[in-house]
Amino acid sequence: MPDRSETYDAIVLGGGAAGLFCAAIAGQRGRRVLVVEHADTPGKKILISGGGRCNFTNRNTAPDRYISTNRHFAKSALARYTAADFIALVDSYGIAWHEKTLGQLFCDGPSRQILDMLLAECAKGDVEISLGQPIEAVDHADGQYSVRFGDRSASAPSLVIATGGPSIPKMGATAFAYDLARQFGLKVVEPRPALVPLTLGGDDVLFRELSGVSADVVARCGKTEFREAALFTHRGLSGPAILQISSYWRNGDEVGIDFLPDAPRGWLAEAKRATPNMTIQRQVAAQLPERLSEALIGRLALDGPLNAITDRKLEEAERRLADWRFTPNGSEGFAKAEVTIGGIATAGLSSQTMAGNTVPGLYAIGEAVDVTGWLGGYNFQWAWASAHAAAQAL
Incomplete structure (x- = not known):
């Protein structure tokens, strides 16, 4: 064990989006800041995000695009550091987007x-970044947090938990943030995978044969719905619409898919009058990929020309196509989840500063906290906003 402890104003655990941004702002405010990242390179999730192009924010950021036990918690931070603020920073570096x-x-x-x-x-703020050193222990005594990592030890009156959640473990993600939060008396909302493909079994397993087929749909779960592309995979359902709805899905829930969201009511009966000899299969295939239309019509057990099918059956087919029910048997888990829902409970944190209400000098930011955004840059914007809120208080 080292014989002396280096002292800082703040120690940030985690060198991802939230941790680096928080450290940079605090450092530029004159604080002496240390970032401790257990991986050998910082920002691994940044590098793979957006298919390697980094979907770094969303113009439409608003609190209602976030899921949390306290739906009001994110309002303060998001209002004080906006998408426009981060865009201005990106522009100042001449980064084209x-x-x-x-x-x-x-x-x-x-x-x-x-x-x-x-x-x-971070360099502008003289932030020190330690890489490739796993955290051995974190303690708090006499108003100081002490962190042992590798062969070093450091202490500071402020500690920021920015180690994310357990999604994408192959990138080194762990549940460390939750263990640390519990150590200091903060509660944790049960974490589960979010923005994750859903898997199909039972009667729905036949749809796996459509692997690679996609369509523009409306996906629903409960009262929530998203209109984007859905993709059939060899395990079940994916694509933006499914990833979005997965954040609202719980085991046992049904997911409804409207395969023809632009079709007006009564369109099949109208088609029957206009083209009575056309088969229902051809009619649906004119609006959906052929393999998908074959599978859907096959499951509806309808065949032959439209004029051989009663209006009542056409109406029932229309209803099914507009609200096709799947009951996923699970998801692809944290291994494929882009983010984590749940995390350090907001009830124990200040929405103004991200500080623990009963633990002086302890902060939690980014994905480690029970605030999860929609797909499309919202989670990065939460990382920037929550990091900014904490950095202003350090």
Whole structure:
């Protein structure tokens, strides 16, 4: 064990998006900051995000795009550091970007540009970054947090938990944040995979044969719905619409899919009058991929020309196609989940500063906290906003 402890104003555990940004801001505010990252390189999830282009924020960021036990918790931080604020920082580095659908902003070049920007911001604040040193122990006594990592020891009056959640363990993700939170008396909302593909079994297993087929759909679970692409996989359902709805899905819930969200009511009966000799299969295939239309019509057990099918049966087919029910038997778990729902309970944190209400000097930010955004840059914006809120208080 080291014979002396280096002292800092703040120690940030985790060198991902939230941790680096928080350290950079605090450092530029004159604080002496140490970042401790157990991986040998910082920002691994930044590098793989957005297919390697980093979907770094979303223009449409608003508190209602986040899931939390306390749906109001994210309001303060999001209001005080907005998507426009982060875009201005990106622009100041000359990083070119483009907007895809639904307000999603991506780098024109590689994700590395965002990581390099964060590291440059840390350098401006003289932030020290320790890499490849696992955290051995964290203690708190006499108003100081002491951290042992590798062959070093450091202490500070402020400690920031920014180690994320357990999603994508192959990137080194763990549940360390929750263990540490519990150690200091903070509660943890049960974590579960979010933005994750869903798996199909039972009668629905036949749809796995459609692996690779996608369609623009509306996916629903309870009262929540998303219109985006759905993709059939060899294990079940994926694609943006499914990843979005997975955050609201619980084991045993049904997921409803509207395969023809633009079709007006009564469209099959109208088609029967206009083209009576056309088969229902051809009619549906005109609007959906052929393999998908064959599978759906096959499951409906309808065949032959439209004029051979009663209006009542056509109406029932229409209803099924507009609300096709799947009962997923699970998800692909943390291994494939982009983020984690649940985490350090917001009830124990200040929404203004992200500080623990009963633990002086302890902060929690980013994915470690029970705040989870929609797909499309929302989780990065929470990382920036929560990091900014904590950094202002350090």
